[in-house]
Amino acid sequence: MKHLLYLKNLDQETITEILDTAEHFLNHDNQPLGSEKLLQDKTLANVFFEPSTRTRSSFQIAARKLGADVINIDNEHSSKAKGETLVDTLKSLEAMGVNYFVIRNKHSGIFDEILENIDHNSRLINAGESNISHPTQGLLDLLTIRRHKKDFRNIKTVILGDLSHSRVARSLTEGLSIMGTGEIVIVSPIDYKPDMKLFNGAEYTDNIESALSDADVVVTLRVQKERMDDETQFLDQSKYFKDYGLTSDRLKLCKKDVIVMHPGPMNRGVEIENTVADGEHSVITEQVTNGIATRMAILSIIERGKD
Ligand code: CP
Secondary structure: OOOOOHHOOOOOHHHHHHHHHHHHHHHHHOOOOOOOOOOOOOOOEEEEEOOHHHHHHHHHHHHHHHHOEEEEEEEEOOHHHHOOOHHHHHHHHHHHHEEEEEEOOOOOOOOHHHHHOOOOEEEEEEEEOOOOOOOOHHHHHHHHHHHOOOOOOHOOOEEEEHHHHHHHHHHHHHHHHHHHOOOOEEOHHHHHHHHHEEEOEEEOOOOOOHHHHOOOOEEEEEHHHHHHHOOHHHHHHHHHHHHHOOOOOOOOOOOEEEEEEOOOOEEEEOOOHHHHHHHOOOOOOHHHHHHHHHHHHHHHHHHHEEE
């Protein structure tokens, strides 16, 4: 693995290696052993041209734990605001000795051009690309599921919410399919039904009750107003909650040991009820913790691959 751009490019063996390595870090409280300061002489740039709390912070923590220097570049305070292209920004950072680029961008299809232009020793990680891909979120979600359910083959996983604008749903579906998940059900109001060619291996329904029936895992998604072309696509929030919110009543349709996930940030009272977000089935804060171990694993595996 030289770069990490899309989960669909990985095989089961590689994903398993990432999850096993992340488990190893989790078993050591996310502390690398001495020999694991693999990024000691490296510099990682978080280049985030969309807002982030979890992904950017956890890459920063993960890279620092592995010994790297970290710098953060954003929209507002970088020369992007003066019209600099992304490639020119990256080439300038390379000239300062940056080796790793963790990139979040609201536009799709940027990575081919970046790969053509950056140094062959630089490494690229997709930290969120439009509604297309969020592979590190997909991997930390897979880790969270595996830690609770052990085996992907016998579980029913439900992804619920604004599917048409969700890079999280796409990457997670790719990962679940590669791992041979028993049943992947995606559910949304018909207005948010995605192009099913992009969700290989999943079945779609707009019936939330049938979707949740006997589910082992439920992943709820935020309604992403910022990706909608016009206001009419934004459904009334109280109606959305009534029809598609994950409530404690609806949770009773799932298996007794169901886990509830959400990539964050959450809109409480829209896609998820407070009592569910904070309830006994919720593993939402665990996902965040697992994000550090997962990103440490990804960085370690890419760095080891250089040898
Ligand atoms: N899940 C996720 O990508 O969260 P942030 O937008 O806060 O990084």
